Structure formats: C-alpha cells, structure tokens
Amino acid sequence: MLTEEEKKEILTEANQYPYPAAACIDALKIVQHHRGWVSDESVKDIGQILGISNEEVDSVATFYSRIYRKPVGRNVILVCDSVSCMVMGYEKIYDYLSEKLGISFGETTSDGRFTLLPNSCLGDCDHAPAMMINNDHYNLLTAEKVDELLDLYK
Amino acid sequence: MTKHIIPSGTPLNLKDYRKAGGYSGTEKALKKMTPAEVTDLIKASNLLGRGGAGFPTGVKWSLVPMEKYNSKPKYLICNADEMEPGTFKDRYLLEGNPHQLIAGMIISAYAIQAGKAYIFLRWAYKKAEAELRKAISEAYEAGYLGKNIMGSGFDLDLYVHSSAGRYICGEETALLNSLEGKRAIPRTKPPYPAISGLFGRPTVVNNVETLCWISHIVDNGAEWFKALSLTGTGGTKLYGVSGNVKNPGTWELPLGVTVRELIEVHAGGMKDGYKFRGALPGGASTDFIVEEHLDVKMDFSTVAAAGSRLGTGTMIILDDRTCPVAFIHNIERFFAVESCGWCTPCREGLPWVEKMLLSIEVGTGKMEYLDILKSQVKYMGPGNTFCAHAPGAMEPLQSGLKYFYDDFVKHINDQKCPWR
Numbered sequence: 071m072l073t074e075e076e077k078k079e080i081l082t083e084a085n086q087y088p089y090p091a092a093a094c095i096d097a098l099k100i101v102q103h104h105r106g107w108v109s110d111e112s113v114k115d116i117g118q119i120l121g122i123s124n125e126e127v128d129s130v131a132t133f134y135s136r137i138y139r140k141p142v143g144r145n146v147i148l149v150c151d152s153v154s155c156m157v158m159g160y161e162k163i164y165d166y167l168s169e170k171l172g173i174s175f176g177e178t179t180s181d182g183r184f185t186l187l188p189n190s191c192l193g194d195c196d197h198a199p200a201m202m203i204n205n206d207h208y209n210l211l212t213a214e215k216v217d218e219l220l221d222l223y224k
Numbered sequence: 225m226t227k228h229i230i231p232s233g234t235p236l237n238l239k240d241y242r243k244a245g246g247y248s249g250t251e252k253a254l255k256k257m258t259p260a261e262v263t264d265l266i267k268a269s270n271l272l273g274r275g276g277a278g279f280p281t282g283v284k285w286s287l288v289p290m291e292k293y294n295s296k297p298k299y300l301i302c303n304a305d306e307m308e309p310g311t312f313k314d315r316y317l318l319e320g321n322p323h324q325l326i327a328g329m330i331i332s333a334y335a336i337q338a339g340k341a342y343i344f345l346r347w348a349y350k351k352a353e354a355e356l357r358k359a360i361s362e363a364y365e366a367g368y369l370g371k372n373i374m375g376s377g378f379d380l381d382l383y384v385h386s387s388a389g390r391y392i393c394g395e396e397t398a399l400l401n402s403l404e405g406k407r408a409i410p411r412t413k414p415p416y417p418a419i420s421g422l423f424g425r426p427t428v429v430n431n432v433e434t435l436c437w438i439s440h441i442v443d444n445g446a447e448w449f450k451a452l453s454l455t456g457t458g459g460t461k462l463y464g465v466s467g468n469v470k471n472p473g474t475w476e477l478p479l480g481v482t483v484r485e486l487i488e489v490h491a492g493g494m495k496d497g498y499k500f501r502g503a504l505p506g507g508a509s510t511d512f513i514v515e516e517h518l519d520v521k522m523d524f525s526t527v528a529a530a531g532s533r534l535g536t537g538t539m540i541i542l543d544d545r546t547c548p549v550a551f552i553h554n555i556e557r558f559f560a561v562e563s564c565g566w567c568t569p570c571r572e573g574l575p576w577v578e579k580m581l582l583s584i585e586v587g588t589g590k591m592e593y594l595d596i597l598k599s600q601v602k603y604m605g606p607g608n609t610f611c612a613h614a615p616g617a618m619e620p621l622q623s624g625l626k627y628f629y630d631d632f633v634k635h636i637n638d639q640k641c642p643w644r
Binding site: 091130153205 | 312472
C-alpha cells in the first residue's frame with residue numbers, strides 16, 4: 071500500500087503531464103525515496119494509481135539503472151568505472167572498498183550498512199577517481215579518503 | 225558564458241544576475257522581436273549544437289510548424305543528461321549559473337512558441353538540481369516564467385525532470401520516451417521531433433551549452449558571436465581535459481584552439497613520467513587522435529577532417545602507462561552495458577566485442593579476434609543500427625585498432641598484457 075504522502079507526491083508529479091502514465095519514472099523514484107527500493111507490491115500500487123498495467127511499470131523499473139528492484143543497504147556506494155576513472159585508478163579504489171567491506175559489486179554487507187555498485191561516468195572526470203555515497207559526490211579518491219568517508223555513513 | 229561562474233562557489237541569484245546584465249536579452253526578445261526574428265538571428269549567428277552533433281540551432285528551430293502560432297502545445301527541452309564518459313562541461317554551467325540557462329530557454333521557447341519547457345537532468349547532478357529549482361522559483365516570482373511574461377502575452381511553464389539513469393536517455397528521441405515515462409528506447413526518424421516529439425507534439429531538444437548562448441546572441445548580435453571563434457564557425461566552447469595531465473579541468477575558449485594548446489597550455493601538459501599516446505577529443509564515442517593531430521583545430525569541421533569528431537569537446541587522454549586495449553575494453557564495456565537492447569546488432573554485437581577485448585586483455589585472445597573485431601566495426605557502423613549508439617561505440621574501436629594495432633598483436637602473441 072502506498073502511504074498518503076507517497077500518493078500525494080505521485081499525483082502532484084502526474085499533474086504536470088498530459089496523462090498520468092507519463093509520471094511512471096517519477097512515481098518509481100518517489101517510492102524508492104521513501105522505501106529504499108521498489109518491491110513487487112509497490113510496482114502493483116504504482117500501476118493502479120497511474121492506470122497502467124503492472125508489467126508496464128516493471129518494464130520501466132527494470133530499464134533504469136537507478137531504480138532498485140531488490141533491497142539495498144542503508145547506504146549505496148556507486149563507484150564510477152568509466153574510462154577517465156579507469157585511467158586515474160578506480161580499480162584500486164574498488165579493490166580497497168571490496169576488501170574492507172568484504173563484498174563485491176552488486177552485494178550488500180551482512181549488517182545491511184553498505185551496498186556496492188558500479189556506475190557509469192559520474193561527470194567528475196577532471197577529479198577522477200570519483201564515487202557517490204547515496205546523494206553525495208566524492209572525488210580525488212585515495213584509500214585514506216575512503217576510510218574517512220565510510221565513517222560518515224552508519 | 226562562464227563570466228559569472230565561480231568554480232565550486234554559489235551561483236548568482238536572480239537579482240545579482242540582473243544587475244550583471246542577465247535577462248536583458250530575454251526582455252529584448254520578448255518585448256521587441258517577433259519569434260521569427262529571433263529564429264533568423266540564431267540562424268545568422270551559425271550557432272552549432274553543443275551536445276555533440278553540431279547541428280545548426282536556428283535551422284532546428286525553423287523546422288517547427290509556426291502557422292499563426294496556433295499548433296499548441298509545443299515543447300522545448302533542455303538536454304542536460306550529460307552522460308558521455310569523459311564529459312563534465314554542462315555540470316559546470318548548470319551548477320555555476322542556472323539563470324543563464326533559464327534566460328536562454330525563455331527566448332528559445334518564445335521563438336518556437338512553446339508553452340512548456342523541461343530540463344531533462346542527469347540523476348547524479350544533485351547540486352545542479354537544487355540550484356535549478358531555486359533559480360526557477362525565483363524566475364516565477366520575478367515574472368519571467370508563468371503567464372503573460374513581462375506583459376508580452378507569452379506564457380511559459382518550466383519543469384525539471386531528474387532522470388533515473390541510462391546513457392541512452394541523451395539520445396533525443398529516447399529522451400522523449402523517457403520523459404513520457406517509458407523505457408528510453410530511440411524512435412524512428414522521420415518524423416523528426418520538430419514535427420512530432422514529446423506527446424506527439426512539435427518539440428525542440430537543445431543541449432545546455434547551446435541554450436546558454438541564446439540570450440548573449442540576442443544581446444550582442446550574430447556578428448559578435450561569429451567573431452568570438454578562431455575559425456569563423458561562431459562562439460566559444462567549453463573544452464575539457466581528463467587523464468594524466470598536470471591540470472585536468474574545463475575551460476571556455478574560442479572555438480578552434482588547437483589540441484596542443486588545450487593539452488600543453490590549459491591542462492598544463494602531461495604529468496611527469498607520462499607520455500601522450502592519443503586522445504578521444506570529444507568523449508568516449510569519438511575516434512582517437514594521435515600525435516600527428518596535435519595541431520588540429522578543435523572545431524567541428526577540422527576535427528572531422530582529422531578523422532574524428534569534436535563531440536562534446538571534452539577530451540580523454542591515453543598515456544603510455546595505460547594499456548590501450550584495457551582503455552578500449554573499458555569503453556566498449558560501457559557501451560555494451562548502456563545499450564538499450566532494442567536492435568540486434570547493438571544488443572548482441574557490443575557484448576561480443578566486449579568479451580573479445582577482455583579476452584585479449586587477460587591473455588587468452590586469438591589472432592582471428594582482430595578480424596572479427598574489424599568486421600564488427602563494419603556491422604555496427606552507421607546505417608546498420610537503429611540509432612547512433614553502436615556506431616558511436618565503434619569509433620574508438622576502429623581507430624584504436626588502427627593506431628594501436630601492434631599493442632593488440634603483442635597481447636595475443638605474448639598471451640598477457642604488457643602493462644600488468
């Protein structure tokens with residue numbers, strides 16, 4: 071069940087388009103914002119409120135890389151693995167993170183604190199290597215800097 | 225264009241931007257010019273699209289049906305989905321001076337008589353999103369957006385749509401599908417968006433940097449704009465350099481500076497201990513240029529004559545301590561992951577190319593792979609796929625095979641990467 075707050079936010083977005091179905095991506099983002107990910111039940115609820123089939127909602131949800139159809143940790147680390155970051159050594163940062171957290175790309179720590187994901191270019195190529203933790207950008211990464219950053223996210 | 229931008233600082237608010245001369249072009253266009261006069265001015269300025277393709281902006285606008293201005297609704301979209309690897313120029317404009325973009329969008333919407341405008345923003349640009357939303361609400365309060373703007377009778381609503389990821393959203397027809405809440409799969413052209421775009425209505429999609437120019441051209445005229453470039457094309461350009469140079473970054477420079485000046489003067493030259501081997505001049509989907517091209521002017525036609533594309537003007541440097549096979553593999557992995565999966569050559573071909581490159585890089589490659597890679601370059605070339613995604617992916621591969629062929633062969637003969 072969508073909360074009243076989620077419903078209100080979705081309908082506000084739907085109002086700026088000629089028909090409600092156009093707000094599908096906005097709706098997925100709203101639900102994910104409140105719950106961390108998008109469950110099968112949420113897919114159904116979104117379909118209902120926007121007047122489209124569950125399958126349509128799911129086809130959209132599974133297309134976009136920043137919509138999570140599986141639960142993620144409390145904090146999501148997105149490591150840029152594109153070419154400028156590769157030249158500037160993202161692989162070392164990934165290896166360090168992976169060893170420290172004991173997880174590989176696509177996995178979540180057993181305490182649910184971090185999920186580690188690869189990400190296409192973050193647009194911070196002049197300060198590579200770069201990553202995001204949740205909505206925050208970090209760049210010019212080193213192992214020491216990664217240590218300090220992880221401490222900020224509980 | 226970057227005059228009022230303080231790197232990593234706070235952008236000017238509406239009041240201060242107006243004091244600095246901002247929005248004067250917007251007032252001039254809406255109060256003193258007809259939509260056709262604005263379009264003619266932009267045509268005369270020869271402003272070429274800054275998103276990568278370099279299509280003349282005024283010509284794009286002139287394709288929109290204008291009969292008695294009655295075919296509403298029409299839409300203007302700012303493509304701010306900057307996701308080309310190695311590209312970080314639009315972020316600078318969005319975060320640094322959102323009012324410059326809004327001022328340009330109002331004029332552009334007026335020229336095509338669009339009543340609604342969207343900024344299609346990359347999901348990762350959180351700071352830009354916050355600055356844009358703040359600036360838009362200031363513009364509404366000041367009467368630059370909404371009904372009857374400055375008493376001109378022209379109405380415009382402006383929205384920010386923050387994306388949910390995927391490189392293909394930057395392709396203008398895929399962007400339209402995404403804005404309609406669908407999977408971002410490109411559409412058949414024709415019909416072009418100018419005739420049938422967002423929600424089936426006439427739509428113009430322009431890049432951030434392109435739209436940021438509009439109010440300045442209205443203020444200063446077409447001849448002023450043309451005189452800014454070194455090559456007569458018109459304007460300055462945001463150039464960028466990333467990789468192992470002393471001073472990576474982005475700079476506004478006259479269109480047509482040489483590759484050498486960009487790397488040696490602005491980027492400070494290669495870092496000590498690193499040698500230049502090649503560069504992708506305009507993002508990951510452009511052909512390599514090498515040492516013999518250092519004196520090529522960074523303009524649309526001159527980079528094309530050197531066998532590559534100006535693209536976004538943001539250059540990625542390949543140095544001698546980075547393996548070219550690993551470099552190209554990284555790029556092809558990106559394109560394989562980001563393929564929308566709609567057409568077969570791209571969906572199947574890119575992962576195959578990626579696997580072969582990985583195999584060569586880790587030392588299990590065979591000589592015959594090189595011939596298969598060359599044939600894939602042909603099969604995924606222009607005209608064989610639904611959109612420009614796969615042909616773009618083939619550009620660094622085909623030129624990489626040409627300029628770094630010996631490195632590929634050495635990987636295969638030695639069954640290992642010499643850089644590892």
